[in-house]
Amino acid sequence: MEIKEKRIDEARLMKGNEALAEAAICASLDAYFGYPITPQSEVLEYLEREIPNRHGLVLQAESEIASINMVYGAAGAGARVMTSSSSPGISLMQEGISYIASAQLPCLIVNVVRGGPGLGTIQPSQGDYFQATKGGGHGDYHLIVLAPASVQEMADFVFDAFQLAEKYRNPAMILSDGALGQMMEKVILPEEGSLPKTPAPWATTGKTKDRDHNIITSLFIQPEEMEKINLQLQEKYKAMQCEVRYEEIQTDDAEILLVAFGLSARICQKTVDLGREKGIKIGLLRPITLYPYPYQRISELAEKAQFILTVEMNAGQMVEDVRLGVEGRVPVYFKGRMGGMIPSPEDILQEVEAHYSKHNVMQD
Amino acid sequence: MNEKLYLDPEADTYLEQVYCRPDTLTDVPFHYCPGCGHSVVHKVLMEVVEELGIQEETIGVAPVGCSVFAYHYMNVDMQEAAHGRASAVATGIKRVLPEKYVFSYQGDGDLAAIGTAETIHTVNRGENILMVFINNGIYGMTGGQMAPTSLIGQVTSTSPYGRDAAQVGNPIKIADLLCLLPGAYYVTRQAVYNPNTVRKLKKALIKSFEYQKQKKGTCFVEVVSNCPSGWKMAPVETIKYLEEKMIPAYPLGDLKVPQN
Numbered sequence: 001m002e003i004k005e006k007r008i009d010e011a012r013l014m015k016g017n018e019a020l021a022e023a024a025i026c027a028s029l030d031a032y033f034g035y036p037i038t039p040q041s042e043v044l045e046y047l048e049r050e051i052p053n054r055h056g057l058v059l060q061a062e063s064e065i066a067s068i069n070m071v072y073g074a075a076g077a078g079a080r081v082m083t084s085s086s087s088p089g090i091s092l093m094q095e096g097i098s099y100i101a102s103a104q105l106p107c108l109i110v111n112v113v114r115g116g117p118g119l120g121t122i123q124p125s126q127g128d129y130f131q132a133t134k135g136g137g138h139g140d141y142h143l144i145v146l147a148p149a150s151v152q153e154m155a156d157f158v159f160d161a162f163q164l165a166e167k168y169r170n171p172a173m174i175l176s177d178g179a180l181g182q183m184m185e186k187v188i189l190p191e192e193g194s195l196p197k198t199p200a201p202w203a204t205t206g207k208t209k210d211r212d213h214n215i216i217t218s219l220f221i222q223p224e225e226m227e228k229i230n231l232q233l234q235e236k237y238k239a240m241q242c243e244v245r246y247e248e249i250q251t252d253d254a255e256i257l258l259v260a261f262g263l264s265a266r267i268c269q270k271t272v273d274l275g276r277e278k279g280i281k282i283g284l285l286r287p288i289t290l291y292p293y294p295y296q297r298i299s300e301l302a303e304k305a306q307f308i309l310t311v312e313m314n315a316g317q318m319v320e321d322v323r324l325g326v327e328g329r330v331p332v333y334f335k336g337r338m339g340g341m342i343p344s345p346e347d348i349l350q351e352v353e354a355h356y357s358k359h360n361v362m363q364d
Numbered sequence: 365m366n367e368k369l370y371l372d373p374e375a376d377t378y379l380e381q382v383y384c385r386p387d388t389l390t391d392v393p394f395h396y397c398p399g400c401g402h403s404v405v406h407k408v409l410m411e412v413v414e415e416l417g418i419q420e421e422t423i424g425v426a427p428v429g430c431s432v433f434a435y436h437y438m439n440v441d442m443q444e445a446a447h448g449r450a451s452a453v454a455t456g457i458k459r460v461l462p463e464k465y466v467f468s469y470q471g472d473g474d475l476a477a478i479g480t481a482e483t484i485h486t487v488n489r490g491e492n493i494l495m496v497f498i499n500n501g502i503y504g505m506t507g508g509q510m511a512p513t514s515l516i517g518q519v520t521s522t523s524p525y526g527r528d529a530a531q532v533g534n535p536i537k538i539a540d541l542l543c544l545l546p547g548a549y550y551v552t553r554q555a556v557y558n559p560n561t562v563r564k565l566k567k568a569l570i571k572s573f574e575y576q577k578q579k580k581g582t583c584f585v586e587v588v589s590n591c592p593s594g595w596k597m598a599p600v601e602t603i604k605y606l607e608e609k610m611i612p613a614y615p616l617g618d619l620k621v622p623q624n
Contacts, residue, residue, distance in 0.1 A: 031460050057459055061452070062485035069449035069482070073456025076443045077423070081460070099446050204441035204457065206420045206464055213390075215435045217426075217444035 011186040016154040016176065017042035019187045020084070020110060023155035025054055026192040027162050030079035032058045033070035035089060038122040039178035040112035043084045064089040068096030068109075075105035076216035078203030080162060084110035086178070087128050088119060090136075097171060098137030102218030102229070104236075106165035106198070108158065109143070110174045112181040115340030123340025124178035126262060129317035132175045133291045140230055142237050144172040145290040146245075147261040151185035159190050166198035168240055175290060177313070179263050179342065237292075245288040246297055250276065254283030256352055257301050259322050260311040261287050263342070268311050270345035275352060282352060290318070298325030306359050307331040311348055314338060331355075386414040390439045399599020401589030402431050404556040405498060405565070409467070410438055412569045422465040423457050425450045429471035430504040448479025451486035454493045465576055467494040472513040473503045476538040483538065490547030490581035494572045497539070497586040499614060502594040512536045515613055520594070535613060539586045543620040549581030551620040555588045555611065557603050564616075580622065588614045 014022070021043045024032065032051070034044045047058040061067040067083045074081040085093065090111045100107060111132060115125035132145050144164045146157045154176060161172040207213040220226040247265075250272055251257065260268040265286035275282035285301060287294050302308065307330050310319040319334045326332050335351045337343045370378045385391075388410035394403045413422050419440055426434040428447035435442035445453040450468040458466040475483050475497050486495070502520055503509040509522040513535050517526040527535075542548045552568045555561040565587060572583035588610050590602035597605060 031456070033456065059455075059459060062481055065449065066452040066455075066482050066485065069446060069452035070456035070459070072445070072449075073425070073443060073453035074460045075456075076453075077457045077460050079460035081456070095446055096449070103444075204423045204443055205461065206423060207439065207441045208420055213435075213439050214441045215444070216442070217435060219432060219444055 010188050012189065013184055014151060014187050015042055015182060015184050016151045017112065017181040018046045019151045019155040019189070020158055020174070020176075021046035022050070022189055023158035024082060024108075025050060025056065026190050027159050027195045028080060028193055028197070029056045029082060031056060031074045031081045032083065033061050033067040033074070033081070034083050035061050035064050035067050035085065037064075037086045037089045039114055039124070039181050040084050040086045040110070042181070043110065064092040065096065068093035068100070071107050071109075072096055072100050072103070072105060075100065075107040076103065076204050078200035078205055080166075080197065082108035082110065084112065086112045086114045087116050087125070090128065090131070094131075094137035097143070098135075098139055098141060099218045100171045101141035101143065101233075102139065103216050104169040105171065105216065106162070106169050107171050108161045108165060108174065109171055110176065113175065113177045115338065121340040122178060124180070124263060124313065124342065125338070125340055126177060126264060126313040126317070127315075127338070128175065129290065129312070129314060132173050133293070133321075141233060142291050144168065144170055144240065144243070145175050146172065147175045147288060147290050148180060149262050149266045149286065151180065151183065151187045154180060155187050155189055159195055162195060164243060168236055170236065170240070175262065177263050178340075241292045243289060244292045244294050244296075246294040247286040247288060249284040249286070251283035251285060251301060253281050254301070254304070255281040255306045256283070256356060257305040257308045258282065258284045258311060258348070258352075259287070259298065259308060259318070260284065261290060261318060264311045264313055267343060267345055268348060271348040271352065274345055274349050280352065280356060287318075293321050295321065295325040298322055299327065302326040302329050305330055307333060307355055309333045309335055309348070309352055309355065311343060312336045313342060386411050388414040388419050388439050390437055392436045394437060395433060396430065397593045399590065399592045399602060400430070401500065401556045401587065402498065404562060405496065405587055405589070406434065406437055408556070408562060408566050409469070409496065409569055412566060412573065413440060416570065416573055418465050418573065421463070422467070423461065425454045425457070425466070425468040427468070427470040427474040428505075429474050431469055431471060431498065432505065434469055448474050448477070449482055450474065451479065451491070451493070451495060452482045454495075455486055455489070455491050458491055458493050462492070465494075465573055467496060469496045470498070471504070472497070472499045472501065472511045476536050477512040480538075484542070484545070487542045487582045487584065488545045488547045490549070492576050492579050493582060494569070494576055495582060495584045497584065498589050499586055500589040500591040500594070501535070501610060502591045504591050504594045508594040508596070513614075515609055537614065539584060539619055542584055547581050548584060548620055549622060550575055550583040550618075552584070552618045553586040553588060553614060553616050555606065555616055557590065557606050561616070575622070586614070588616065
């Protein structure tokens with residue numbers, strides 16, 4: 001999360017959404033298709049402003065449904081392509097995302113999450129964790145999911161997401177939120193044009209004489225064939241597990257472990273500082289990839305923790321994955337705010353202290 | 365073509381090949397019902413691609429519907445789109461490969477019901493693609509349900525007492541609607557139920573690819589077709605129904621031609 005000292009002179013002050021859009025241009029984006037929705041419209045606005053003077057193309061579609069299907073077509077034609085939206089718009093895209101996952105097309109989908117369900121609120125939320133990490137649309141599939149916690153990571157993860165998407169021929173998602181999208185921070189942008197293109201011999205670029213016609217489809221009507229495709233996908237998801245990423249803050253001697261991603265992790269960092277000032281041995285595990293998920297690391301950290309507190313801006317979604325990692329060995333508690341509300345570091349510390357005193361009374 | 369196949373090299377008897385399957389069709393037999401117009405449209409479209417010599421530069425988009433497997437038969441690079449979204453997928457392809465020829469191929473449910481928004485906006489943007497629209501007034505693949513283009517009084521599995529305009533509206537003439545959009549460069553309604561209509565369709569398709577090369581805008585070719593299984597008629601009877609019912613409701617001919 002720290003700006004690298006040696007490049008501090010290159011730092012710009014940018015909104016998360018704009019940093020992400022600029023990073024996409026730096027990543028040699030071929031095409032962006034999108035539809036306005038708060039709190040991520042700056043992505044489309046920025047690209048509409050910048051792309052005509054630089055490279056690539058941007059198109060405002062008639063809906064999120066059209067956007068994601070344009071992404072499908074362009075990705076199938078071998079282009080580096082992305083879309084972005086916020087929660088209700090991402091729900092509209094789910095059919096298309098399922099097709100993209102099944103047809104194994106690389107692309108980037110950005111969800112700047114707002115509070116739901118329904119039309120909800122335009123304030124930040126993490127309520128789309130299940131949708132992002134467990135599939136989202138119909139059928140058995142996974143996206144690669146990256147969760148930034150700063151404006152810098154909004155930019156950096158564009159590169160990581162394209163790289164992973166192309167490596168695995170799989171859609172990747174950046175799961176952000178309205179606060180990260182809207183807030184301004186210092187950011188050092190990745191070097192323009194520094195992300196090499198992955199060859200796509202499978203793409204529909206026009207059948208040449210030396211090959212059969214390429215077909216992009218998600219239809220495999222014989223169940224034997226469809227099962228084979230599913231097995232291929234599952235193999236791929238297994239292979240992706242090596243890409244798991246996380247950050248640890250003061251976990252070495254932690255008796256109390258906080259687990260949080262994205263903006264919640266940012267807040268929990270402060271809680272760790274406040275707790276340490278009071279002499280509480282508290283640490284934080286921040287999953288950076290939400291799929292694949294760091295179950296293994298959570299399992300290891302559970303060995304030495306008294307208890308775990310998962311903090312999310314939802315009703316308790318990632319906590320289920322934490323519990324899967326912990327396998328019942330220590331208590332896993334949950335602290336959450338919903339509907340666009342953000343927990344404060346003090347609220348979280350209070351929750352920690354309540355559990356802490358309960359545990360230590362029990363021990364006495 | 366026109367190669368001589370000698371039956372007996374000694375004698376001067378030979379067979380001359382004057383007609384064959386175009387290379388732009390694969391060797392896979394069509395799954396279409398006997399008498400269905402899809403087979404003819406597939407063949408004519410691929411003949412045009414072969415004759416124009418654009419097989420290597422053509423990318424097609426198949427829909428959801430009876431022609432969902434079009435990519436098995438058409439020997440060009442193809443993508444299979446979600447139901448209704450073929451023109452959005454075609455837009456995505458064309459925008460990143462602007463020098464290629466791109467066509468979408470959709471039925472009436474796909475293009476004129478679930479995909480209406482994509483259809484209208486694709487044409488409104490004047491995407492440089494060819495949209496082929498097969499209108500047979502019924503959902504064939506799902507087993508004969510009412511389509512947006514089903515005729516008034518038409519009996520289908522979901523309009524068992526006949527289509528009632530008061531309940532479900534009138535047959536939608538989507539090609540006529542599209543003519544209003546400046547992005548539509550060439551809009552025509554053709555058929556494939558006799559040799560004459562097939563010839564006319566072929567000419568319309570050739571023109572459409574030529575316009576696409578000139579980047580003129582969207583070319584929209586409707587084909588009023590039949591569905592023996594869905595209409596529950598023998599193929600010959602469907603021709604009579606086409607002439608007596610369908611074509612009066614969907615008159616053939618150019619609806620919008622380039623203004624010069």
